Amino acid sequence: MVMDKNQIISSVKDEDLIKKRRNQMIQGAIRLFKEKGFHRTTTREIAKESGFSIGTLYEYIRKKEDVLFLVCDYIYDGVQERFESAMKLDAPSKENVEAVIRSYYQLMDDMQEEILVLYQEIKGLNKETRKYVLKKEKDMVAMLEKLILSSYANLDEAAAAIVANNIFVQGHMWAFRRWILQKSFTIEEYANIQINLNLNGLLHMKKN
């Protein structure tokens, strides 16, 4: 049923205060989740790390899971914001596609830890909430797909859809397999190779 962070009910009325306190909470929680994951982090720890008491924590959320939602939502917002600002720069073009993808991989490098938290904990949300959060990713994938399709002529549409998904997952892969990949590549090298692989692959697909 929760479809928005504004639907997480708070006893406090002052909207600015809610924003401020929830931000403290998110920052504190992310720090802890990075270290020990959602399940192993207690609400008391979150309160303490956020700089207020357990009582205050519960003035701004209803259940522990709400913190997870706020964290996931916050991270996705960060990703989305940077992704969309990269998207908006120029008109569709081959160069622009590459630039957007490159900036997305860079983004994944910058936010590695957050990405790890996000995809390790997202299953802890209930279905409804998870869907809401994942919609953001779906939208981004769709935007990328559209950009690709409008930058190149005669593409196989199914393949383009899959490539858009591949690119996103390869970004996560940079975080999740860092113990392997980051030994061999810098993020720039990794981005170059993946961009080449994806676009070469796509351009040489025979259109169905």
Place this chain on the structure above:
Amino acid sequence: MVMDKNQIISSVKDEDLIKKRRNQMIQGAIRLFKEKGFHRTTTREIAKESGFSIGTLYEYIRKKEDVLFLVCDYIYDGVQERFESAMKLDAPSKENVEAVIRSYYQLMDDMQEEILVLYQEIKGLNKETRKYVLKKEKDMVAMLEKLILSSYANLDEAAAAIVANNIFVQGHMWAFRRWILQKSFTIEEYANIQINLNLNGLLHMKKN
């Protein structure tokens, strides 16, 4: 320190019985983990679902985490076994590469649920154990990379390494993004497109 399922200590001495009971345990646990994840599953539920009492459960393991290890190890073993049997069929060749990859995607389709469990819970293992379990995947990726390199001439080695990883992750993606992908594609279609994308991409990389 645990480096092998044989190092999970059991009070019971009969090796065959251990194998049998642990198998019951793994099957029961997987059923539950699929539904509610490791953390939300209690040891009592595992015992019950396995068909024995809580006391008996603890005759065959030491700690709840041992169940998770057994489950992860079992799933990886299943994947590895099928993957390796596909690898062994023929000499390296373009056709063989495609066949191996295709059978890997098929495998991911067959074992979707297990793959979800595996990658959602693996972080619950301690570092040592996680490393041990992940080595299996690392080995498979390396085998695939080698097969690719020996089936085509003049490949960019870095790109081949990344493609091998991509293929594996795209397999997981089939499970994790099924709500998107499986609406649009059958596993055969998905496999075809990914194989094309990956190999076209790789073959058109200029060798460094």
Place this chain on the structure above:
Amino acid sequence: MVMDKNQIISSVKDEDLIKKRRNQMIQGAIRLFKEKGFHRTTTREIAKESGFSIGTLYEYIRKKEDVLFLVCDYIYDGVQERFESAMKLDAPSKENVEAVIRSYYQLMDDMQEEILVLYQEIKGLNKETRKYVLKKEKDMVAMLEKLILSSYANLDEAAAAIVANNIFVQGHMWAFRRWILQKSFTIEEYANIQINLNLNGLLHMKKN
């Protein structure tokens, strides 16, 4: 490492409340330990007997053993306090020695139950803690020994040391052998005889 009751960590910050709740706990625990001993008493029983919930119990201690420590420490404090107040009354003299010993035996009569608890359970503490608790007894024995030595001339020092220990142990004996001794003697009679035996014995030792 625990060297003081102040080092038993409590989640609660209000020092007065800690004191109050721990006191409830000690009183409740003593009642139960008298009846069934430390091992056979559950933490839930302690909580209930203390008048609060199991959760609250654990706000004021970390482990069940902490309750035992608090109880032992409390009992020894009670003994020590009364013993020392008897010691401080007068300057060393034959009469004073007798009065102190007599009041000690009286004390053992008053605190029989506590003494039983103390010496039956003290071995349940870990070494460090046990040492800390026993130091109080060691100090009291040393004080008595000093008082004896300074009240009589030409005493055999080794014998005086042993007499001081004997007196303390005879106090415990009054509690532990009550089913025998308290059938035949009042505490006053017992004290008279023991005082006579001890001092006569000591005074007639030939100094080495």
Place this chain on the structure above:
Amino acid sequence: MVMDKNQIISSVKDEDLIKKRRNQMIQGAIRLFKEKGFHRTTTREIAKESGFSIGTLYEYIRKKEDVLFLVCDYIYDGVQERFESAMKLDAPSKENVEAVIRSYYQLMDDMQEEILVLYQEIKGLNKETRKYVLKKEKDMVAMLEKLILSSYANLDEAAAAIVANNIFVQGHMWAFRRWILQKSFTIEEYANIQINLNLNGLLHMKKN
């Protein structure tokens, strides 16, 4: 209700075997109780240390407490046997009294560990059983009292009774306060001083 070790019910009929197995059991149990006490020792450990299986253990006892009874009974038997053999040597005489007491203190030195086990765990027995076991001590004290009374003329009887008890408790004290006493004295020195103190004290009591 249990009034004798023969009343501990065994499923096994062969009396010699019962004796043999129970002896293994007692030896194993004492070793473990010395180290970790009765409560912290599991029946499985007792079985293992005794050289047989948990199933076999329960062929020779009914409940864990039976082991404790057998152990306490065995230790008391040992003490009693040696004490009584010392008692029987000569006719009552001053020298004989001293010799008996001396040999008792020596006995306490020899059996320190067992004495510690005995008096730390005896409270774990139920009332009936404890009474049965303690009767042995009561008898020994009475024998010593009688010996003392018949070796000296004109003794204060109450004082003699108390001295007999004192001597026994001073024997235990040698074990329980060894960390203090055994730093300063050998058992011979300790025995000499205690004998002197006790007998001097007693002989200088004015008869009531």
Place this chain on the structure above:
DNA sequence: AATGAATGAGTATTCATTCAT
């Protein structure tokens, strides 16, 4: 709004005891 003491349902784990083989 903020605090933190109180609550008690929930959970992993242990261990005495039984009983079929």
Place this chain on the structure above:
DNA sequence: CATGAATGAATACTCATTCAT
């Protein structure tokens, strides 16, 4: 007689959540 696998009641301890101040 001996074995050891199976049992499940029991228990210490945790932690999300509430609510009086």
